[in-house]
Amino acid sequence: MFEFQDRKPVPVAILGATGQVGQKFVELLSNHPWFHIVALTASERSIGKKYRDAAQWRMKTPLSEEIADMDVVTPNPNIDCCLAFSALDADVAGDIESDFAKAGKIVVSNARSHRYEPDVPLIVPEVNANHLDLLSRQSYKPGGIVTNPNCVVIPLSMALKPLQDAFGISAVDVTTFQAISGAGFVATTTMNIEDNIIPYIADEEEKIQKEFSKIMDLQCPISAQCHRVPVSDGHFLSVGVTLKEKPDLKEVISCWNGYSPEIQSLQLPMSPQKPLNYFEENDYPQPKLHRDLDKGMTVSIGRLRTCPNMDFKFCVLGHNIIRGAAGGAVLTAELMLRNGQIFW
Numbered sequence: 001m002f003e004f005q006d007r008k009p010v011p012v013a014i015l016g017a018t019g020q021v022g023q024k025f026v027e028l029l030s031n032h033p034w035f036h037i038v039a040l041t042a043s044e045r046s047i048g049k050k051y052r053d054a055a056q057w058r059m060k061t062p063l064s065e066e067i068a069d070m071d072v073v074t075p076n077p078n079i080d081c082c083l084a085f086s087a088l089d090a091d092v093a094g095d096i097e098s099d100f101a102k103a104g105k106i107v108v109s110n111a112r113s114h115r116y117e118p119d120v121p122l123i124v125p126e127v128n129a130n131h132l133d134l135l136s137r138q139s140y141k142p143g144g145i146v147t148n149p150n151c152v153v154i155p156l157s158m159a160l161k162p163l164q165d166a167f168g169i170s171a172v173d174v175t176t177f178q179a180i181s182g183a184g185f186v187a188t189t190t191m192n193i194e195d196n197i198i199p200y201i202a203d204e205e206e207k208i209q210k211e212f213s214k215i216m217d218l219q220c221p222i223s224a225q226c227h228r229v230p231v232s233d234g235h236f237l238s239v240g241v242t243l244k245e246k247p248d249l250k251e252v253i254s255c256w257n258g259y260s261p262e263i264q265s266l267q268l269p270m271s272p273q274k275p276l277n278y279f280e281e282n283d284y285p286q287p288k289l290h291r292d293l294d295k296g297m298t299v300s301i302g303r304l305r306t307c308p309n310m311d312f313k314f315c316v317l318g319h320n321i322i323r324g325a326a327g328g329a330v331l332t333a334e335l336m337l338r339n340g341q342i343f344w
Helices: 020-029 090-102 125-137 153-167 185-190 204-216 249-257 262-266 322-339
Strands: 010-015 035-041 083-086 106-109 144-147 169-178 222-228 235-243 276-279 299-306 312-318
Touching: 010 020, 010 090, 020 035, 020 322, 083 090, 083 322, 090 106, 090 144, 106 322, 125 144, 125 153, 125 204, 125 262, 125 322, 153 169, 153 204, 153 235, 153 249, 153 276, 153 299, 153 312, 153 322, 169 204, 204 222, 249 276, 249 299, 262 322
Parallel strands: 010 035, 010 083, 083 106, 106 144, 169 222, 276 299
Antiparallel strands: 169 235, 235 312, 299 312
């Protein structure tokens, strides 16, 4: 178990530090009480530059002088750290992350490269923290690889986990309306999204269906349709669900409002006070109003009603860059530190 008194913060590297998720990692970790950034890596065109020159900083929090003055370095697995947060593109992430794990580092990755390997945990801390036991099956020890799921799967699984535990799930239907930030910095200026909806996100529907089943340990029909919409941040989901038992509306809402997974008792720095927040208002949740609830880590739910085709339908909202990416990965690392699964 991690002892917090008289211990220096854990040295961490950020792999792919100049992109959107990488910058969010920098923002979240710059003043983190348990972690200390010791290395920022990026592609060849950025190596050797000061971080302020390599990254066009787009976060709301001003970039600290200490971080701005750091040199961007190559992603060398011999970096003196024990934990690496990966925001690398999937086309390069696989080998780099494996090299870091072989060198004894714990890698918490936002890339999809290792998500479907049977011994790699795909973690939503409030939903399947027990899957971290898969680390013991990996050959990297004391290193290892843990992955973040798809940024839509995270709020979907958080909303459905309490219902699965209480009533059982027979079928799921989800239609997503995904923020432009989910496509990265470049897409915000090049994608034809203004006054538009794009009814296709490459491989997204297949990833949702595959990852949801792995996280939830659930084999049931799940249908997904995905759309890109002109919203800056916050993925919005319209969900239908068929349950094995037949609760009424009040019982479902009570199930969400009372949801308190074991991780809540640990009071981890990135944990929200309420992982789920149900709104009674007919026109909530809304991305503009609710994506930033409790550090951007709360998942918002609303508009529960009965459904003529399935048992219930409702709306879900999660911040895709925080809860669905960097913030979720930091929370996973905090949990691993508490569990004694990170050594330094």
